[in-house]
Each structure stands twice: as structure tokens, then as C-alpha cells.
Amino acid sequence: MSIIHQRGPARAQASLTPMIDVVFLLVVFFVAVSQIVDQDRLVMDLPSPSPSAAHQPGEGPRAVVNVMPGPDGTSLGYQVDGLLFMPDESGQLDLIEHLRSRMSRTPELFVNIRADQSTAWGWVAPVMEAARFAASTAATPLPAARVRLTVDGDR
Amino acid sequence: MNRRHALPHTGSRIGVNLAAMIDVVFLLLIYFMVATDFRPGEEVFRLDLPQRQQEAHAELFDLAEEPLVDRMLVRSGGGGYELQLDGNWPFMKDAESLGDWLKENRMEGPLSTSNGLFTSRHPIIVVAASGCSWRNVVGVFNAVVGAGYDAVSLELLP
Numbered sequence: 001m002s003i004i005h006q007r008g009p010a011r012a013q014a015s016l017t018p019m020i021d022v023v024f025l026l027v028v029f030f031v032a033v034s035q036i037v038d039q040d041r042l043v044m045d046l047p048s049p050s051p052s053a054a055h056q057p058g059e060g061p062r063a064v065v066n067v068m069p070g071p072d073g074t075s076l077g078y079q080v081d082g083l084l085f086m087p088d089e090s091g092q093l094d095l096i097e098h099l100r101s102r103m104s105r106t107p108e109l110f111v112n113i114r115a116d117q118s119t120a121w122g123w124v125a126p127v128m129e130a131a132r133f134a135a136s137t138a139a140t141p142l143p144a145a146r147v148r149l150t151v152d153g154d155r
Numbered sequence: 156m157n158r159r160h161a162l163p164h165t166g167s168r169i170g171v172n173l174a175a176m177i178d179v180v181f182l183l184l185i186y187f188m189v190a191t192d193f194r195p196g197e198e199v200f201r202l203d204l205p206q207r208q209q210e211a212h213a214e215l216f217d218l219a220e221e222p223l224v225d226r227m228l229v230r231s232g233g234g235g236y237e238l239q240l241d242g243n244w245p246f247m248k249d250a251e252s253l254g255d256w257l258k259e260n261r262m263e264g265p266l267s268t269s270n271g272l273f274t275s276r277h278p279i280i281v282v283a284a285s286g287c288s289w290r291n292v293v294g295v296f297n298a299v300v301g302a303g304y305d306a307v308s309l310e311l312l313p
Contacts, residue, residue: 013269016173016177020173020177020180023177023180023181023184026184027180027183027184027187030184030187030188030191030247031187031192032202033191038309041197046197046288047290047293049293049294049297049298051301052198052297052301053297053300053301054198054199054200054261054297055198055199056196056198056199057197057199059199067289073286073288074311110260112199114197114280115289116289117288117289117293118288118289118290119158119288119289120285120286120287120288120289121283121284121285121286121288121289121311122246122284122285122286122293122311123286124289124292125311127313128202128204128211128309131204131206132205142200143205144203144204145203145204145207146201147201147202147203147204148199148200148201148202149199149200149202149293149296150197150198151197151199151200151293151297152198153196153197153198
């Protein structure tokens with residue numbers, strides 16, 4: 001026996017729920033990504049050797065030292081963990097102290113150095129010296145400072 | 156008079172108007188899509204900087220290999236550089252030729268010969284003048300690492 005329902009003409013209706021779900025997911029993704037990118041990476045023109053022998057940094061505790069580019073290959077200072085250290089003797093001592101305290105808390109800390117490709121080596125070398133000295137004078141002196149040079153990946 | 160009781164019951168459904176919210180959410184989405192800068196992934200070179208005291212207190216009879224020292228000097232009048240290998244080694248005109256030479260003289264590896272000079276753990280120190288650009292220093296460092304050497308270090312030319 002067939003039953004005929006008489007409800008009038010059928011109305012097509014778009015369900016908005018999946019679209020809103022997807023759009024919200026995209027918004028959350030972009031918010032999260034923009035925060036991650038801005039956290040400890042200053043925008044600068046990193047060296048990009050080609051073909052590059054560098055590798056992916058991987059996970060692990062790290063302190064990112066940004067050598068802030070200045071005019072004519074100089075540097076305006078060193079930025080680490082949101083703190084700015086001036087490129088002079090007292091600034092370098094403060095930088096050593098900051099790295100030392102982080103290495104004392106986290107001996108397996110990597111020091112990632114980011115410098116603009118036009119910056120002169122003489123402004124980058126003090127960061128390596130600071131890392132070396134901080135490692136040797138940490139609460140538990142480390143045999144070597146674990147330093148990584150950051151470059152742009154192959155484009 | 157209490158109006159609530161005066162309203163006739165019409166059976167209409169109360170609904171939330173989603174149009175405004177969707178407008179705002181789409182604006183946010185477009186903003187973040189435009190503002191987000193997708194840069195190529197960053198890569199790193201690993202570099203261990205040993206303490207200087209360890210070098211100073213090295214045992215007298217340690218058979219440590221003599222490091223190959225590669226000096227980078229700023230070329231006068233230009234942004235370039237000159238490479239000088241300490242010792243009786245051939246002249247290197249740029250980072251690429253240095254990398255090729257190191258690869259040919261490595262004891263292991265596809266391009267190595269039976270009379271290779273250096274192991275992949277042979278210490279190599281790139282000593283650069285302070286005026287060298289970071290791009291050039293990283294370029295030479297990259298050439299050495301790309302030639303298959305692990306123990307590469309950077310120093311500032313005194």
C-alpha cells in the first residue's frame with residue numbers, strides 16, 4: 001500500500017553549519033600561524049645558499065638571537081626572547097648573562113643565530129662568543145655551546 | 156497593564172540571524188589570509204663551539220689533526236672576498252672551487268680518490284675578516300659543509 005504525503009512543494013535549503021565550521025577552523029588556523037611566525041622571528045633577509053647543505057632545525061629548546069640589521073652592514077642590537085641587547089660591551093655582558101641563565105636551566109639549549117645577509121661578520125661574531133662564554137660559565141659548565149646558523153631554505 | 160499576557164500567541168519561531176556573524180567571520184578570514192606571510196621554511200647549520208680553555212689545556216701528546224684554516228679576507232674596493240688556505244695549498248677563487256677541492260680530497264665519499272687528504276671529521280676553521288658580509292661567510296661555510304665535512308668552525312680574523 002502506498003502512502004502519499006501531501007506537504008506542498010519541497011523547498012531547497014542550504015545548511016550553513018558545515019560552512020561556518022570550516023570558516024571558523026580557517027580563522028583559528030590563520031590566527032595561530034600569524035602568532036607563531038611573529039613570536040621570535042624578525043623579518044630580515046637571511047642568507048640563502050644554493051645548493052644548500054643546511055637541514056631542518058627539528059624540535060628542541062632554543063634561544064633565537066636576532067642580529068638586527070643596521071645601515072651599511074652594521075647591527076642595531078641583538079634581540080632574544082623579546083629583549084634587546086645593545087651591540088656594545090655592556091650589551092654583550094647582558095646577552096651572556098641572559099644566555100647563561102637559559103643554558104643553566106636548559107643545558108640542551110640550542111642558540112639559533114639569525115642575521116641579515118648584508119650584515120658584516122664582525123657584528124655576528126660577538127653572538128657566538130657570547131654563546132661560547134655562556135656555555136662555559138653555566139651552572140653546569142657545558143663542553144661546547146650548541147649554536148645553529150639560520151638560513152632560508154632552498155627556494 | 157502587563158503586555159506579556161496581552162500578546163496573542165502566533166506560533167512564530169525565534170531565530171538567530173547568522174548573516175552578521177558570517178560577515179564578520181569572513182572579514183577576519185580575509186584579513187588573516189592577506190596578513191599572513193608564508194615564507195619558505197628556515198634551515199640551519201649545526202655548529203659546536205668548544206670552550207677555549209679545552210683547547211689551551213690539550214694534552215701534549217694528543218694526536219689531534221692540524222686544522223685546515225681557510226681565511227676569508229675582504230677584497231679592497233669591493234664587496235667580495237679572497238680565500239687563502241693556510242699552508243701549501245692551491246689558490247681558491249671562490250667558495251664553489253673550495254667546495255670542489257675539499258670534496259675531491261676527502262678520504263670517503265663518491266668523488267674521493269684513494270689518496271684523499273682529509274677525513275670528514277678533519278677540523279676546518281673558516282677565519283673571516285670582520286668586514287665580510289654574512290652572506291659570504293655563510294656561503295663559504297655552506298661549501299665546506301656541502302663537501303661532506305662535519306667539524307667546521309667559524310672564527311673572527313684578529
